[in-house]
Amino acid sequence: MAQARVAAGVLFFDEAGRVLLVKPTYKAGWEIPGGYLHPGETPSECAAREVEEELAIKPAVGPLLVADWAPNPGEGDKLLFVFDGGQLSRADKEAVTPDGIEISTWAYHDRSQLESLLIPRLARRVLAALDHRGHGGAQYLEHGTAWNGGAPATEITTPQS
Template sequence: MTANEMPPVATPRVAAGVLFFDNEGRVLLVRPSYKEHWEIPGGYVEPGESPRAGCNREIQEELGLTPALGPMLVVDWAPAEHEGDKLLFIFDGGSLNAEQERDIHFVDGELTEWRYVSAESLEQYGPPRLARRIRTAIAARSNGMSAYAEHGNAV
């Protein structure tokens, strides 16, 4: 079989983000200047970069933080209508202390603000699929395991 005869394979976009928590169990969301809704910190992984390395790079670029990321909480197969197939990874960033919160500064200008949001309020800040993905990650963290999801729903 030649290269031209090979069946097509998936080439999804890959992104990685992190969940940071406060003492009340709320998650940190950020407001991108280029979107209508809030997000978790993170972004697209570059060619040749692992999801964990991409997440670390994005956190440094966006927030000016260099946290020690914990385990992967969820990987979500989440195709988007105008973007194609996507694989989205969420890592556990643990709890930020007051000093780390004071150190947050928007290095690259992509973000305009941040805040902690309860799991029950997530739909007020972003699309339902993001809220589902974050809740799946929170549940995985609570259970001490990782989860596989499709469209934000654990499978």
């Protein structure tokens, strides 16, 4: 039986529709706020906890946008959830404080910048979530690609993909 690692993240937006990304201290590149679930924790609880830990804010975690089955040869089976956090309130934006341990800074970025800022597998997942946003319900992905039955999505075998 599969024993997947499960993680959850949240997409937050500014008035212009740009996506909030965080800069981890422990690796190159940018990420979305989020992280791995603790035992007994639901994906939405994890997303809310991680946002509070990383950015010191407690905004509501909105609906699920995508669930992505994305095993990685170097890291094993993964199931990754991305929730819609909507637009942060003025108070939350003013209160954002990176923890300085895991996250050094944060910034909003245009959709056109995401592929150059995020690793490919995360970029595919975030872009799919953006495309699905506002359509209702959640979309199922495999390796960041929509799967609607039939043949499974192409397996990605490179560690950075």
